[in-house]
Amino acid sequence: MTDREPKFDREPKIDQGRDSALVSANGRNGRNREETLMTDSTRRTILAGTLAASTLAGTRAGAEAGAAPDATRTPAQAPGYYRYRVGEARVTAVTDGANTFPLPERFVLNADRAAVSAALVADFRDGASLTVPFTPLVIETGGRRIVIDTGNGEAAFQASQRAVGQFHANLRMAGFDRAAIDTVVISHFHGDHVNGLLTADGQPAFPNAEILVPEPEWAYWMDDGAMSRAPAGRLQDGFRNARRVFDALARKVTPYAWDREILPGLTALGAPGHTPGHTAFLLASGSESLFVQSDVTNVPVLFARNPGWHVMYDQDPAMAEATRRRIYDRIATERTLLQGFHYPFPAVGHLEKTAQGYREVLVPWNPVLR
Ligand SMILES: [Zn+2]
Numbered sequence: 001m002t003d004r005e006p007k008f009d010r011e012p013k014i015d016q017g018r019d020s021a022l023v024s025a026n027g028r029n030g031r032n033r034e035e036t037l038m039t040d041s042t043r044r045t046i047l048a049g050t051l052a053a054s055t056l057a058g059t060r061a062g063a064e065a066g067a068a069p070d071a072t073r074t075p076a077q078a079p080g081y082y083r084y085r086v087g088e089a090r091v092t093a094v095t096d097g098a099n100t101f102p103l104p105e106r107f108v109l110n111a112d113r114a115a116v117s118a119a120l121v122a123d124f125r126d127g128a129s130l131t132v133p134f135t136p137l138v139i140e141t142g143g144r145r146i147v148i149d150t151g152n153g154e155a156a157f158q159a160s161q162r163a164v165g166q167f168h169a170n171l172r173m174a175g176f177d178r179a180a181i182d183t184v185v186i187s188h189f190h191g192d193h194v195n196g197l198l199t200a201d202g203q204p205a206f207p208n209a210e211i212l213v214p215e216p217e218w219a220y221w222m223d224d225g226a227m228s229r230a231p232a233g234r235l236q237d238g239f240r241n242a243r244r245v246f247d248a249l250a251r252k253v254t255p256y257a258w259d260r261e262i263l264p265g266l267t268a269l270g271a272p273g274h275t276p277g278h279t280a281f282l283l284a285s286g287s288e289s290l291f292v293q294s295d296v297t298n299v300p301v302l303f304a305r306n307p308g309w310h311v312m313y314d315q316d317p318a319m320a321e322a323t324r325r326r327i328y329d330r331i332a333t334e335r336t337l338l339q340g341f342h343y344p345f346p347a348v349g350h351l352e353k354t355a356q357g358y359r360e361v362l363v364p365w366n367p368v369l370r
Contacts (some may be wrong), residue, residue: 217277
């Protein structure tokens with residue numbers, strides 16, 4: 001243990017002190033860090049539920065005019081992180097937030113919007129919109145602090161009205177100094193996984209970390225020929241964004257190969273289709289293991305339950321489906337613990353085979369860390 005090791009046993013006391021200091025400071029100074037973790041829609045819900053109509057009208061008018069909200073009436077969501085152990089390794093799921101948007105006409109390439117909407121309604125969701133969460137991980141093992149994927153980035157925090165880009169704030173609240181992260185492992189180069197490599201002003205967010213990237217992913221997105229052949233729109237934008245991020249890091253990355261242990265206990269597994277170099281991971285420690293699926297599926301309510309459905313983000317949908325079926329079949333059969341980047345927070349659970357596909361069974365919240 002080094003002096004950089006976070007002192008988790010002291011953390012609740014520290015956080016409590018911070019929170020009450022922020023709440024009292026907010027009365028005088030307006031917005032605070034705690035408040036910034038709450039989305040506007042959450043705030044509206046809380047306001048609507050707790051304030052008298054006359055006060056509500058006044059507060060809404062004030063908020064629209066840019067006035068500071070009253071923190072005593074707008075409690076923030078708690079910082080989003082959740083710890084558990086896998087053998088000797090400690091895993092912390094850290095939320096980057098969630099994006100809610102109107103359900104697109106073709107969110108699922110090979111199913112009608114009505115069928116997708118019905119699947120959401122059957123799960124007690126609003127059938128007209130979709131919420132996609134983002135959950136990067138921290139793994140502490142063998143004296144190292146490893147981050148897997150980085151969320152939408154701090155620049156997205158304000159742009160999304162605080163809905164996403166929360167990872168770095170929650171990482172800090174979980175007791176981690178990002179300057180003390182040793183390694184960042186990237187699963188693939190979509191913006192919701194790599195944009196958090198940079199700070200809001202485009203500087204390296206993990207100044208002392210080695211950045212590990214999948215070799216086939218690096219080869220594809222850095223290939224000028226592939227970029228020139230990419231159609232305008234999402235794919236062309238993907239090339240631009242990947243280069244924006246990695247150019248800001250002076251392309252200082254370490255490519256890794258599949259089917260190898262890339263860090264002690266962490267094996268990279270090829271899961272292509274979503275992108276050409278899309279990678280999942282198996283963390284093994286002692287007799288326990290954790291499968292980190294990255295984007296083998298998007299939200300499980302749609303794509304675990306209907307593994308034949310093709311999300312609009314899959315670059316090679318048929319290959320992505322083959323990958324999904326192969327991996328999910330194995331996870332369900334072997335009862336492996338699963339961490340899913342787009343699963344509901346804290347995004348850890350198991351898969352059960354059903355007649356049509358799989359059903360996700362999330363782990364019960366555990367109040368103690370053994
Ligand atoms: Zn993703």
